Amino acid sequence: MLGLLYLAKKKMNYMQNCKAIKRKIIGVLFGVFILGLSACSNIKEHKTLFFAHSLPVTHPVHKGILEMQKLLNEKSGGKLQIKIFPDGQLGSEREMLELLQIGSVAMTKVSAASMSNFAPEYRVFGVPYLFRDSEHLFSVLEGELGKKILEGGSEFLLRGLCFYDAGSRSFYTLDGFVKTPEDLKGKKIRVMNDQMSVQMVNTLGGSATPMAYGELYTALQQRVVDGAENNVPSFVTSNHYEICKYYTIDEHSMIPDVVVVGTKFWDTLSETEKGWLQAAADESVAKEKAYWKETVKENMEVLKKANVQIHYPDKSLFSEKSKPIMEELMKDPKMNTLIQKINTY
Incomplete structure (x- = not known):
């Protein structure tokens, strides 16, 4: 009986190790995949930003991201482009933030609640009934305090670019x-x-x-x-x-939702490229808010x-x-x- 229990435990440990190894292999292959694409991008004289998020393509926040993609392409003349991976293709919000920290993915969109697990200032957004209404919320988000919170995440390798409306x-x-x-x-x-x-x-x-x-x-x-x-x-x-x-x-x-760029990728950009990306993010906010309002009504x-x-x-x-x-x-x-x-x- 003890022998059977030992064999069962040994088999379970073996299976767990196999799963861990499989995850590592997938991570390595994904990294190689990205490096390969990056190399192709350099040959074509443009950079591709991999943007992963967990929402379906019908969601108003995804539509806001599409606006950012379009704006960045226009502002950079195609030199800086975004490739989007929606529907949680690359993992959960926490997993995507971790991918940003190691530089495997450039950008993501996550809830401010998920960001609070990495940058403590974001915890404030979870306080019940802190904001009187959406007007009060966005006066904070789009003011100096909001910018300070976004930039504060850089200490944890996660720089916020802008906030998106995620309703109540x-x-x-x-x-x-x-x-x-x-x-x-x-x-x-x-x-x-x-x-x-x-x-x-x-x-x-x-x-x-x-x-x-x-x-x-x-x-x-x-x-x-x-x-x-x-x-x-x-x-x-x-x-x-x-x-x-x-x-x-x-x-x-x-x-709110937060558009985040990993500092490992951000630091590879020139000042001009950073300007294009920040401007595209800022200008997409108004469009996303309009999409949100329209979607709620529908x-x-x-x-x-x-x-x-x-x-x-x-x-x-x-x-x-x-x-x-x-x-x-x-x-x-x-x-x-x-x-x-x-x-x-």
Whole structure:
């Protein structure tokens, strides 16, 4: 019996080692692939930026990235080009950020929540009800404070170029609305793998369940979780509305998306090339915001036709219950200063 257990354990270790080796081989081959393409780019006298993200091509943020691609091509006269890898082809948000850090990929788009795992200033965007509305949010994002946060990521080899509108996040569930925080009791709610998101749901009374976004549809089908929280376009493009028929628009957080370039790639660019890239990113923001607004309007009609029930709760019940999160964060002097600055906008 002991012999069989030993052999089983040995086989399991062997399989795990094989998987690890396979991942390393894939990483090496991908690096060689990129170097090969880069070499071809040099021969053609242009540079290609590999831009990976996890969203579907129908998403308004992807459309914003397409605008950036077009603008960069125009500004550089084709000397600097973007090749996009959507739909999580190169991995999760965390994996893509790690690829940027080692220089295997040039750019990505991630949630500010994912960035907070690398650059601590981004944690502030996860504070529930910190921003009064979208106008307040973008006055911060597009002001000096927003620029400082974007540039601060360079210390961790991840330089932010601009913020994209990602709307506000609200709860959607399988059974009944979340009209008050009490309605979250006993409910397992999927959240991003982010400390602030976990803390937010737990503080409101639910059971936060971190899970990869790509696994969520099946998890909802099998009732592994009772619901999730996200913005309207993500709720629709993920097809989660086919399963969850209750959408409570409590708008507990406004976490923007961030366009990020790895400093390892950024440092290879000339000042002129950096100017082209930054300008293309900045100018794409207005287009992305317009796409977002238009998509939300269209998606609300999709939800209506799909018989998804919408509820607008008393937000004060949620904001009051979540206050301890901000109070705890403000014990950190750096976060305290940041929050106070945001409140003055």
